[in-house]
């Protein structure tokens with residue numbers, strides 16, 4: 001929507017331009033102007049340190065209370081510590097071998113400080129923060145007005161601070177630029193909105209709070225309008241496309257007769273909707289969302305049978321090898337040997353032996369295989385289909401838009417597509433992010449499912465931790481199985497969950513803070529007396545696919561009773577006899593990830609138990625996540641909490657938003673009302689034929705002048 005114009009380098013200099021690109025993917029003037037402040041501070045108001053999120057980059061307003069320069073214990077070098085105070089609590093700054101900072105950082109000075117928040121010996125700390133001090137004279141002279149002026153705080157990183165971004169933005173704002181208004185003048189007036197340029201100016205350089213408040217509202221409205229216009233356009237396009245017509249027949253009715261259970265009402269409704277889509281002559285574009293364990297696979301399989309009835313092919317794409325092979329096994333079982341053979345059901349993964357893969361590829365190309373289940377291997381160039389009619393994406397939030405399209409592009413005509421997710425997505429969000437998907441929801445679980453009880457276990461309580469293993473052994477004695485999930489594979493592996501790792505070797509790290517790893521936990525459980533005689537397995541992403549398959553087979557068949565695993569089991573894995581999920585260092589996982597993990601148990605007739613072992617402080621966001629999980633079982637409710645804590649892009653997976661999100665201010669859930677209200681207005685704008693020129697254009701009029709200025 002934005003025109004690529006001036007390279008920022010000409011305006012800001014190479015260094016800043018490069019940093020903006022590297023840290024935020026900002027390449028153009030327009031993109032920089034649309035990098036909005038996250039919030040506003042005031043010089044007169046010190047930041048409340050008590051709620052700073054550990055592990056995140058923050059910008060705070062603080063005042064130096066005291067400083068301390070000393071040499072380090074037992075080794076060379078010195079440490080300069082600065083204690084910042086706010087109205088509420090303290091924050092320590094640590095500088096190693098930088099004694100010269102004593103000259104500028106002394107008691108009484110105030111400023112902005114920025115860095116990644118760590119916690120050491122129970123104190124919040126910024127190591128080698130970046131800072132900008134306020135000018136003491138100005139504080140005295142113009143105290144009041146100055147203290148009231150809102151300071152924009154931008155999303156920043158450790159290397160690109162908020163105030164550097166602010167300066168870059170100001171430079172660009174000072175240049176002359178123009179914007180093409182998206183919204184007709186009468187509508188602006190009627191809705192009491194600022195024109196686009198004014199709003200952009202005011203969101204970056206407000207003189208008072210009401211400036212940025214009004215600017216934010218105006219820009220949100222603009223975003224909602226662009227969003228709706230975009231959707232209208234996509235819908236129009238989709239209506240013009242044609243697709244094969246599939247009608248279900250004997251294959252499906254025989255399958256239904258043989259089902260060992262009754263379909264839930266949700267499964268029946270979804271089936272009816274899908275059948276109608278497949279028979280319509282236009283590509284189906286449907287999302288099937290349902291709680292973990294709600295039975296999405298059988299719905300998908302019924303669609304496959306309808307397509308296979310007239311010889312059409314289906315492809316089921318799964319995010320992991322473990323899940324793909326489990327789908328393959330359970331689908332083969334559900335279909336029975338005769339139908340499996342008739343349809344030529346195949347598995348395709350990158351780790352299979354070449355000869356096997358070649359055979360599958362041939363069967364796909366010749367049309368002998370009417371259902372292939374696979375991983376990313378399905379997307380590779382040498383994969384082709386004879387007549388691909390239906391594309392199914394399982395756990396779609398694990399895939400990016402590009403990957404979904406890559407699979408679809410293997411069809412000669414537009415294929416039907418069904419995407420499935422257990423990360424429930426509020427409807428408004430689904431519609432915005434996935435364009436014009438129709439949505440089917442499985443709101444209820446199959447009958448007879450047992451509720452899952454979730455507890456947080458404080459890792460420092462030895463008795464409680466011992467009780468965890470005792471519970472595991474009780475479940476196993478009762479004939480059931482348990483998962484034990486850890487964040488890491490081995491102790492050396494650095495974690496990729498974005499959790500905080502101490503950055504400086506100079507800081508005393510407490511033993512036992514290392515996040516649990518499957519290899520060490522596996523070893524210690526094998527020696528745990530409480531689990532004596534219990535057969536324990538190990539599963540992680542670095543094992544070969546053969547090993548993984550064997551372990552999963554053994555766990556599914558009950559040969560293994562406890563499975564120590566990384567999140568390779570996070571999605572989709574279905575072992576109804578598993579009743580207990582122990583998550584070690586649970587605070588290292590995100591909310592939806594934990595919800596997924598918990599969904600691995602309570603799938604059979606046994607009550608589920610989920611134990612979240614963690615040493616995280618009660619005051620942290622991470623604890624709040626665990627707490628929410630222990631109280632709430634409804635994935636829908638959790639997803640909205642998750643949205644509040646993080647941005648949409650995060651919840652949907654980064655790949656989803658394709659890097660930079662086009663939504664800056666609008667929060668699809670929180671602003672659902674606005675988005676809906678704008679819809680009819682967008683229809684009007686579109687009818688008036690305005691939408692053609694309605695792209696948001698921010699333009700530098702005279703790049704030469706700007707570079708000089």
Ligand code: ADP
Nearest residue numbers: 261262263264292293294295296297298446574
């Ligand atoms: P998910 O929606 O998480 O992908 P699955 O499709 O893996 O769930 O289904 C979970 C389990 O529930 C499977 O063992 C499946 O056979 C079973 N199942 C599916 N539908 C029903 C139903 N209507 N009644 C009983 N069990 C069902």
Ligand code: MG
Nearest residue numbers: 296297394572
């Ligand atoms: Mg599933």
